[in-house]
Every structure is written in C-alpha cells, then in structure tokens.
Amino acid sequence: MMNEIYELLDILIPNPVCELDFNKDYELLIATVLSAQSTDRRVNKVTKVLFTKYDLIALAKASLDDIKQIIRSVGSFNKKAVYINKIANSLIDNFDGIVPNDREYLESLPGVGRKTANVVLKILFNVPAIPVDTHVERVSKRLGLVPKTANVKEVEEELMKIIPIEKWNRVGDQILLFGRYYCKSRNPECLSCPFKERCKKDD
Helix, strand or coil: CHHHHHHHHHHHCCCCCCCCCCCCHHHHHHHHHHCCCCCHHHHHHHHHHHHHHCCHHHHHHCCHHHHHHHHCCCCCHHHHHHHHHHHHHHHHHHHCCCCCCCHHHHHHCCCCCHHHHHHHHHHHHCCCCCCCCHHHHHHHHHCCCCCCCCCHHHHHHHHHHHCCHHHHHHHHHHHHHHHHHCCCCCCCCCCCCCCCCCCCCCC
C-alpha cells in the first residue's frame, strides 16, 4: 500500500522543495513562524520587504510598529511582530545569531511549536522529521493513513510509524504539496486524483 503511495507521489511531485524564500538560517525560522495561518506566497511577499530592510541585528532593535506595518497582511501580525523581535534577540544573545540544531531551544522560542521546529531542523540540518500542517493532516486522514479523530501530534506519530525514517523528509514534503495543489480543502481535484479509490473524504 505505502509503496504505491510513494510511487504516485513521485510522479505527481518529483522534486518537493520548501516554497518559503530565504537566504539565511534565521530567515527560514522567521518565515516559518510567519507562515502559520497564512500562505507561503503571502509570506514571501512580506519577507522580501522585511529582510531587505532588516538583518538579524536590526530586527532585534526594530520598532514593533514598523515590523507590524510590513507584515500586516499576514494573519496574527501583532503577535508575530513580537515573536520576530524576541526570536532575533534570543538568537543574538544565546547563539551569536546562528540558528542551532537544538529542538528544545527552538521550541522554547515564542511562536515556534513542533511543526515549525521540524521544518527548520529538516531543512537546515537534514534532521529526519515530518512537519504536520493542515495539508498534511487533511491528506493523511483522507488517504486513511491515520484515524480521522487523530490530533496533530497523533498524525505525526502515526506517519512516523508507517513511513521509513529515511523517507520522512521527502514524503512529508510530497504529502504537504499534494494537499496544497491537488487534495485541497476546498474544491479538491477528486476526478483526476490517482488516490480516489482509497480516499475516505466522504466516509
């Protein structure tokens, strides 16, 4: 069963990549924080302005009002402006401005939960991880990979059991992108979906 899913995902999404734009490690961290309840496309528009105007040191000293003005098109921008400022200060104070390969530290930062830490660790350090966002949760339930009643943590745990660890990073990205572009929350492309025979969307 899983081998068929891997094969079809390889056909649909042969080159899964993170769609957040970043050039520096802290930019990925901040962009991922901003992506909560927002789209990567919108975040990329915001961070293009934010990271052109500010580097990490400047972000640590920046006016919250100015940060809010730049990121206001992103959901929860008031809270996220505070998160950005505190993250910048913490990285400078504790790690000389470098994002560390340290899950416990990352998850202690404001606005950083397990999903965000997973994204950062797997992209920056190739740590095996399956970040679970709304797309991954939706697809996993529709394909019957996890129970429909599973919460986000349970979805991650179930996927980690059934997918070999060496495939976590690639398959996790493929499931996310499949949910983003094919198995959408609204108007999913069910008629052309190669998984339609196993889909439990309407069960």
